[in-house]
Amino acid sequence: MTNSPVIEYDDSTPRIARIILNRPDTRNAQNTELLYALNQAYDRAAHDDAVHVIVLAAHGPHFSSGHDLRDYDAIRTLDQQRPVGTWSGFRRPGAEALLAREKEVFQGFSERWRNIPKPMLAEVQGKVISGGLMLVWPCDIIIASDDAQFIDNTVAMGVCGAEYFGHPWELGVRAAKELLFTTDPIDAEDAHRLGMVNHVVGRAELTDFTMRLARRIAGQPLLALRLAKEAVNVAQDSQGRVSAMQTAFAYHQLCHSHNMAQYGSLIDPAFLTHQFSDKKATQTKPNEH
Numbered sequence: 001m002t003n004s005p006v007i008e009y010d011d012s013t014p015r016i017a018r019i020i021l022n023r024p025d026t027r028n029a030q031n032t033e034l035l036y037a038l039n040q041a042y043d044r045a046a047h048d049d050a051v052h053v054i055v056l057a058a059h060g061p062h063f064s065s066g067h068d069l070r071d072y073d074a075i076r077t078l079d080q081q082r083p084v085g086t087w088s089g090f091r092r093p094g095a096e097a098l099l100a101r102e103k104e105v106f107q108g109f110s111e112r113w114r115n116i117p118k119p120m121l122a123e124v125q126g127k128v129i130s131g132g133l134m135l136v137w138p139c140d141i142i143i144a145s146d147d148a149q150f151i152d153n154t155v156a157m158g159v160c161g162a163e164y165f166g167h168p169w170e171l172g173v174r175a176a177k178e179l180l181f182t183t184d185p186i187d188a189e190d191a192h193r194l195g196m197v198n199h200v201v202g203r204a205e206l207t208d209f210t211m212r213l214a215r216r217i218a219g220q221p222l223l224a225l226r227l228a229k230e231a232v233n234v235a236q237d238s239q240g241r242v243s244a245m246q247t248a249f250a251y252h253q254l255c256h257s258h259n260m261a262q263y264g265s266l267i268d269p270a271f272l273t274h275q276f277s278d279k280k281a282t283q284t285k286p287n288e289h
Contacts (some may be wrong), residue, residue, distance in 0.1 A: 007037040008059075009044065013211065015052040015218035017045035021135075024060025029068035030131050035105045036081050038135075039112070046116045052218040052225060054116070055210060056139060057123040063148070064132030067106075069267075084112070095257050098266070102163050106134060107249050110164035114138035115233065117226040119217050123210040124148050125203055127185075134164040140229060142196065143210045145203040149185040150196070156183045158268030159255040165248030169241060170196045 008020040019041045021028040028034075045054045058064060083090075085108045089100040113120070114137075122139035129151045136142055154161055160180075161167060167176035171186075171194050179186060191197040201209045217225070256266050263269050 004037045004041075006031075006034040007041050009041045011045075011048070011051065013215070015050065016055060016211070016214050017041075017048065017051045017053075018055045018057060018211075019045065021056075021058035021064065024058075026068060027060060027062040027065035027127065028058050028132075029065045030135070031068040031071040032081060032105065035109055039084060039109055042113055042116060046118060049222070052118065052220070052222050053214045054118055054120045055123060055214050056120065056135065057207070057210070058125070060126075062126030063124045063128045064135055065127060066129040066131035084108075095253065095260070098256060099253055102249075102253070106131070106163035107245070110134045110138050111245075117230060118222075119225055119229060121210055121214055121217075123206060124197075125206055127151065130154050130162050133166070133170075134162055137164060137166040137170055141198045141213070142191075143199045143201065143206065143213065144188040144191060144197045145206045146188050146200055147203055148188040148191070148197075148200075150179075150187075150191055151183065151185045152179055153183040153271075155180050156268075157271040158259050160251045161248060163249055163252055165245050165252075166241075168244070169236060169239075170194075 004022075006022050008018075008022050010018040010020070019038065021034065021038070023029060023031075023034055042054070045051045083104050085104050087100050087103045087108070089096045090104075091097060092100070119141070120139040122136040122142045124136055124142060125145040125148055127149055128136060130153055133150060133152060152162055152167070167179065170176070171179060175186075175194050178184075186194070186196075188197060188200045192200050199209065199213075259266055259268055
């Protein structure tokens with residue numbers, strides 16, 4: 001096992017790489033450090049021919065509370081991370097720096113991970129909020145504990161949805177609209193019924209169940225696994241997924257620009273007020289989504 005401060009990498013099980021988010025004190029909120037460490041772990045697993053299956057898991061009671069909004073102060077120093085994409089302009093004025101950052105670490109990373117040519121399983125417990133969806137949706141199979149909840153509360157922030165806009169394909173059109181319009185959570189059983197989650201198990205058996213499934217898949221020939229995954233992904237892309245995501249991402253950037261012009265903030269400040277005033281509204285922290 002090779003560890004970083006925010007990501008653990010375990011390849012001790014034959015043919016399986018287990019990657020674990022390790023910021024439980026923030027409920028695995030995604031800052032720049034975590035996202036780049038996760039990308040490096042994925043690269044390691046993708047290029048290791050001994051690995052047939054990748055499992056993404058998380059320490060702590062919740063899988064991910066989403067983007068760590070405190071990290072937006074780091075936008076203009078993002079190029080210190082040696083970006084993996086070709087977009088640039090992290091120090092540019094106006095909306096350009098934010099656009100460049102989100103193309104790199106949000107939309108860019110999620111799409112890059114989705115296209116890793118190996119089966120990827122997400123092992124999910126507790127809350128999965130907005131940016132957290134952008135970690136699980138790129139995975140091929142999702143196993144959820146029975147206490148898991150999936151939330152996109154970005155509309156409450158004055159933004160039209162998470163940057164990686166997989167909602168219609170993950171949930172279907174009408175359920176996607178309800179998730180966005182209400183910002184209400186979808187529990188594990190409903191997520192399973194809608195087809196977003198493959199299996200729902202008790203929290204105590206989550207890891208064992210996931211690893212049993214991973215071992216079963218890992219026994220298959222690697223080339224056949226790679227091509228089976230790509231065939232399904234191509235079928236989905238042929239439905240217009242890529243162009244629809246690009247449009248939704250552009251709308252997302254427009255929302256940020258509108259909020260900056262209107263409020264001097266990337267998100268509607270009423271969201272933060274709501275967090276402080278209504279304890280029952282959500283269990284997220286005000287600096288995370």
